[in-house]
Amino acid sequence: MSPGAGRILVLDLETELPAAGLEALQQQLGAAGLAGRLVEAGWCRLLRVPLPAGSPEPAPSAWRLAGVRRAFVQEDGSLLAARSWREADSVIAARGHRLGGGAWQLIAGPCSVEDRVQMREVAHAAAEAGAGWLRGGAFKPRSSPYHFQGLGAPALELLREAADERGLAVITELLDLRDLPLLAACSDVLQVGSRNSQNLPLLKELGRCGRPVLLKRGFGCTLEETVLAAEYVLCHGNPQVAICERGIRSFEPAMRFTFDLGALPWLKQHVHLPVVADPSHATGDARLVPAVARGALAAGADGIMVEIHPRPDRSISDPDQALSLEAFGRLAAELRALAAALGRSGGEGSA
Numbered sequence: 001m002s003p004g005a006g007r008i009l010v011l012d013l014e015t016e017l018p019a020a021g022l023e024a025l026q027q028q029l030g031a032a033g034l035a036g037r038l039v040e041a042g043w044c045r046l047l048r049v050p051l052p053a054g055s056p057e058p059a060p061s062a063w064r065l066a067g068v069r070r071a072f073v074q075e076d077g078s079l080l081a082a083r084s085w086r087e088a089d090s091v092i093a094a095r096g097h098r099l100g101g102g103a104w105q106l107i108a109g110p111c112s113v114e115d116r117v118q119m120r121e122v123a124h125a126a127a128e129a130g131a132g133w134l135r136g137g138a139f140k141p142r143s144s145p146y147h148f149q150g151l152g153a154p155a156l157e158l159l160r161e162a163a164d165e166r167g168l169a170v171i172t173e174l175l176d177l178r179d180l181p182l183l184a185a186c187s188d189v190l191q192v193g194s195r196n197s198q199n200l201p202l203l204k205e206l207g208r209c210g211r212p213v214l215l216k217r218g219f220g221c222t223l224e225e226t227v228l229a230a231e232y233v234l235c236h237g238n239p240q241v242a243i244c245e246r247g248i249r250s251f252e253p254a255m256r257f258t259f260d261l262g263a264l265p266w267l268k269q270h271v272h273l274p275v276v277a278d279p280s281h282a283t284g285d286a287r288l289v290p291a292v293a294r295g296a297l298a299a300g301a302d303g304i305m306v307e308i309h310p311r312p313d314r315s316i317s318d319p320d321q322a323l324s325l326e327a328f329g330r331l332a333a334e335l336r337a338l339a340a341a342l343g344r345s346g347g348e349g350s351a
């Protein structure tokens with residue numbers, strides 16, 4: 001690659017920098033033959049300056065001018081998600097239950113919210129096992145339009161009620177942007193499903209929603225595409241984003257998807273966002289979930305998300321991959337022991 005090709009000069013601006021200061025900076029860039037594009041993310045503000053191919057590499061220190069907090073050069077790609085933007089791990093907190101920053105978090109619940117009794121049993125088991133986040137689908141992205149699509153709004157109330165009884169945070173999928181006000185009222189963390197992973201209008205709006213977002217990797221998306229999808233949320237105003245590896249489609253039909261274990265350390269190396277593993281959708285098989293969950297924790301996942309059900313064989317959606325509450329209790333104990341052996345502080349999982 002020729003010098004400068006695909007490289008970006010980043011000027012991290014003071015958020016208070018007045019328009020005149022910004023104008024002065026743009027003029028200095030212009031005098032150097034450069035043009036900066038202002039990124040107003042709200043929680044941060046920056047000028048993103050593409051470096052012309054073949055141009056000599058500028059000394060970032062030369063751009064530490066008035067109103068510039070930091071200047072650095074990076075490869076084109078994700079910016080706000082990158083470790084070069086933030087060295088330390090980001091942490092997301094929902095109702096005091098943290099995800100990221102070294103400690104691990106357990107996220108559990110059924111594929112779909114079905115009824116009050118189911119949700120109460122599940123929330124009890126989740127809390128007993130040390131989970132901090134309760135999951136459950138209200139609006140389901142089913143492959144077949146003839147299969148159960150979720151209870152909708154009533155499910156959100158059941159989810160909230162069960163979580164509140166046990167002091168858990170609620171995470172649920174936002175399938176359709178029109179449901180955002182409804183979900184924002186009842187849930188703490190908004191999940192973007194694998195099928196919506198590159199729904200750009202949805203990602204932009206989630207940038208403005210003020211809620212933490214768990215972005216699932218599209219099953220046909222590369223890691224770079226996944227990180228850029230997270231970047232959409234970050235640069236539209238929301239610094240609270242986590243990425244979830246949930247399996248990708250490969251030539252292998254033995255399991256529902258192929259769990260990409262290497263994605264976890266790759267993501268931890270390249271981005272500062274919390275990384276979650278979902279062994280349930282990856283394998284589609286409850287018998288395989290514990291081993292993949294253990295592998296994911298060992299590979300550096302910040303969170304493990306599993307589907308559980310009081311009576312898995314009667315689960316309306318994804319019955320084959322749901323762990324019984326007893327099996328889930330055993331898995332949680334194994335993960336705690338593993339975290340201790342790995343020297344990882346165990347979040348609530350070790351409480």
Ligand code: PEP
Pocket residue numbers: 111137141173192193194195216246281
């Ligand atoms: C889910 O977690 O409920 C789900 C539908 O998963 P995915 O989007 O990964 O298929």
Ligand code: MN
Pocket residue numbers: 111112281307317318
């Ligand atoms: Mn499911």
